Amino acid sequence: MMEIIQNLMHGFSVALTPANLMWVTLGGVLGTIVGMLPGLGPATGVAVLLPLTFTMGPTAALITMCGIYYGAMFGGSRSSILINTPGDGAALAATFDGYPMATNGRAEAALAMSAVASLIGGVIAAVMMTFIATPVSMFALKFGPAEYFLLMIAALSMTASMSKGNVLGGFVSMFVGLIIATVGLDAQSGVPRFTFGIMELQQGIDFLILIIGIYALGEVFKSFKSINQGQKKIQKKFGKIWFTKDDWKRCLWPILRSTPLGFIIGALPGAGGTMASLMAYNNEKNMSKNPDDFGKGEIIGLAAPEAANNAASVGALIPMMTLGIPGSGTTAVMMGALLMLGLQPGPMLFVQHPDIAWGLIASMFIGNIVLAIVNIPLAGVLVRVLAIPPKILYPIVLGLAFIGTYAIGNSTMDFYLLVIFGVMGLFMSKANVPTAPMILGVIVGGTMEQSFRQALTLADGKLGIFVGSPLAISLIVLTVGSIIFPIIKQIFKKKELVRA
Amino acid sequence: MNIKVKTTMAFTVFGMIYTVGAIMMPMASVGNPIAPKIFPLILGIGLTILGSLYTAKEYKHWKEEQASEKMKKINPEEQEIERKTNKLIIFTALAGIAYAVIFEHVGYIISTSLFIGIIMFAINGRKKWMTNLGVAVIFSVAVYMIFSNLLAIPLPKIPFLEI
Numbered sequence: 019m020m021e022i023i024q025n026l027m028h029g030f031s032v033a034l035t036p037a038n039l040m041w042v043t044l045g046g047v048l049g050t051i052v053g054m055l056p057g058l059g060p061a062t063g064v065a066v067l068l069p070l071t072f073t074m075g076p077t078a079a080l081i082t083m084c085g086i087y088y089g090a091m092f093g094g095s096r097s098s099i100l101i102n103t104p105g106d107g108a109a110l111a112a113t114f115d116g117y118p119m120a121t122n123g124r125a126e127a128a129l130a131m132s133a134v135a136s137l138i139g140g141v142i143a144a145v146m147m148t149f150i151a152t153p154v155s156m157f158a159l160k161f162g163p164a165e166y167f168l169l170m171i172a173a174l175s176m177t178a179s180m181s182k183g184n185v186l187g188g189f190v191s192m193f194v195g196l197i198i199a200t201v202g203l204d205a206q207s208g209v210p211r212f213t214f215g216i217m218e219l220q221q222g223i224d225f226l227i228l229i230i231g232i233y234a235l236g237e238v239f240k241s242f243k244s245i246n247q248g249q250k251k252i253q254k255k256f257g258k259i260w261f262t263k264d265d266w267k268r269c270l271w272p273i274l275r276s277t278p279l280g281f282i283i284g285a286l287p288g289a290g291g292t293m294a295s296l297m298a299y300n301n302e303k304n305m306s307k308n309p310d311d312f313g314k315g316e317i318i319g320l321a322a323p324e325a326a327n328n329a330a331s332v333g334a335l336i337p338m339m340t341l342g343i344p345g346s347g348t349t350a351v352m353m354g355a356l357l358m359l360g361l362q363p364g365p366m367l368f369v370q371h372p373d374i375a376w377g378l379i380a381s382m383f384i385g386n387i388v389l390a391i392v393n394i395p396l397a398g399v400l401v402r403v404l405a406i407p408p409k410i411l412y413p414i415v416l417g418l419a420f421i422g423t424y425a426i427g428n429s430t431m432d433f434y435l436l437v438i439f440g441v442m443g444l445f446m447s448k449a450n451v452p453t454a455p456m457i458l459g460v461i462v463g464g465t466m467e468q469s470f471r472q473a474l475t476l477a478d479g480k481l482g483i484f485v486g487s488p489l490a491i492s493l494i495v496l497t498v499g500s501i502i503f504p505i506i507k508q509i510f511k512k513k514e515l516v517r518a
Numbered sequence: 519m520n521i522k523v524k525t526t527m528a529f530t531v532f533g534m535i536y537t538v539g540a541i542m543m544p545m546a547s548v549g550n551p552i553a554p555k556i557f558p559l560i561l562g563i564g565l566t567i568l569g570s571l572y573t574a575k576e577y578k579h580w581k582e583e584q585a586s587e588k589m590k591k592i593n594p595e596e597q598e599i600e601r602k603t604n605k606l607i608i609f610t611a612l613a614g615i616a617y618a619v620i621f622e623h624v625g626y627i628i629s630t631s632l633f634i635g636i637i638m639f640a641i642n643g644r645k646k647w648m649t650n651l652g653v654a655v656i657f658s659v660a661v662y663m664i665f666s667n668l669l670a671i672p673l674p675k676i677p678f679l680e681i
Binding site: 073186187189194196197200206207208209210211212235238239242413414416417421424425431433436437441444445446448449451470 | 521522524525526528529532533536539543544545546547548549550553554556557558561562564565568569571572575576599600603606607610611614615617618619621622630633634637638641642649653654657658661665669670671673
């Protein structure tokens with residue numbers, strides 16, 4: 019206990035220098051701006067702004083990234099509230115009551131409550147994370163290659179089977195991701211695999227390019243459809259951005275209830291902020307005495323999902339930091355950022371680089387607080403970005419996507435991949451195939467194969483090693499369960515339909 | 519066939535081609551000669567099987583939709599938007615490829631101004647050429663300055679002028 023607090027204090031001392039504070043503020047403002055653009059959420063925000071951090075030291079880079087991450091989340095809810103257009107899935111729930119509040123002339127209260135609820139959710143979740151991270155990573159250190167391989171299988175199949183109503187699509191997407199990860203020189207034997215004689219492909223395909231392709235290019239392609247529609251009017255003049263005492267009294271409990279819920283859902287692979295915020299919303303609606311007020315500008319309907327959403331974003335960092343397995347697109351980008359800095363997330367991160375691991379946790383506290391401070395008084399100024407026509411913004415986002423890609427590998431070969439992935443993302447979304455399992459597959463693919471082969475070498479090629487320990491067996495049970503559960507659920511649903 | 523069936527079919531075919539590629543891959547000269555092939559083979563076969571199942575499911579769904587004549591009446595206005603959108607997407611993708619081709623030869627500022635510029639013209643129209651050019655040039659120069667001066671990440675320079 020004392021040790022954890024000491025570690026955290028050390029983290030704060032690393033993160034709280036004037037220069038780092040400036041970076042987190044700058045990152046937060048830029049992130050807010052990107053997050054406000056319709057269709058562009060935290061994953062795109064971090065991916066596109068990543069090159070800004072290349073020349074910083076690891077701590078400064080991480081704290082800036084945290085600023086961008088939370089900034090984009092704040093930005094997403096700004097556009098939900100003011101123009102009824104969520105920046106990403108997680109900000110969707112903020113449109114339900116946030117936008118009606120704005121049309122009822124309570125935009126100020128909505129903006130302030132969303133910021134405060136996010137702040138409380140984020141900070142409480144960061145406290146939870148502080149105490150959970152060490153035990154989880156200590157436990158993960160006991161994993162051998164076979165267990166680690168099975169853990170990744172479990173995480174992947176959970177992500178794939180979370181794909182709503184399209185489990186098969188989720189698994190297809192996951193396999194495509196794992197396949198992309200096999201491109202390049204084989205690390206153990208040096209055999210070139212699927213490189214087609216192209217030099218640049220020998221190092222493999224950087225998953226950041228996939229992420230920028232899918233999230234930045236793919237999203238811009240998708241939004242071309244609405245680019246010619248008239249622009250929504252937005253409120254530009256605001257009164258004092260704050261809420262009433264009565265609002266506060268009514269929202270406090272819902273915020274405190276939704277935070278742990280969001281945190282736990284966020285920590286599950288594949289679930290993430292969208293599910294957390296929708297669950298929190300439905301929860302509060304069910305518990306309310308006047309459920310009919312929801313959807314008409316009920317402030318609780320805004321506060322609860324915002325708190326859950328931010329808590330989920332912290333929870334999602336647990337599997338990424340302690341196990342090296344990101345559970346969502348956004349945490350995948352954060353992991354990419356860590357890898358770029360030469361740091362391998364996973365249990366060893368806490369042992370080998372405690373300053374980085376704890377610096378990151380401390381950055382979450384600081385990021386949340388700075389963002390709330392920046393966002394409440396400056397909301398009126400920042401939302402002016404929404405007044406810039408998308409016809410100008412989207413070409414700029416495209417420009418940023420390409421420069422971000424170039425900064426990763428200094429090679430124009432990556433531009434072709436970027437275009438291919440962007441088109442692929444567009445088709446996948448048109449065909450309703452989820453993209454998150456693919457991204458996760460590309461990220462863990464390499465390590466997964468390594469552990470698979472290491473385990474086989476250790477066991478002289480006998481497959482028995484994958485059922486050789488109680489831990490391995492429980493992971494298999496978890497995997498099988500995650501595959502069977504949605505199938506059973508579907509069968510039951512069908513039966514009910516037949517009966518009805 | 520609708521886009522869902524086509525996309526799932528594409529995945530299945532990709533799985534097959536990949537499996538063949540995995541079989542044809544050279545053997546390893548150190549260690550177990552087939553070691554680098556095993557994992558790709560599992561993946562290729564897995565994707566082919568899952569892809570076929572998925573295609574079958576989407577095909578059945580599509581047939582059912584057709585049989586029940588649930589197909590939405592095609593609205594000519596919507597069709598027009600769809601056509602325009604697709605044209606714009608293809609145009610942007612091609613512009614991206616052209617950008618990749620000229621990027622290192624003409625330097626960052628020129629290639630990026632051209633890339634952003636033509637996309638701006640395509641979506642913002644010819645009438646607003648001042649805005650289009652302004653955004654394209656200001657963006658290119660600003661990014662170039664930030665990267666080469668503030669971030670110390672070198673970007674391709676304009677030949678001869680060396681800026």
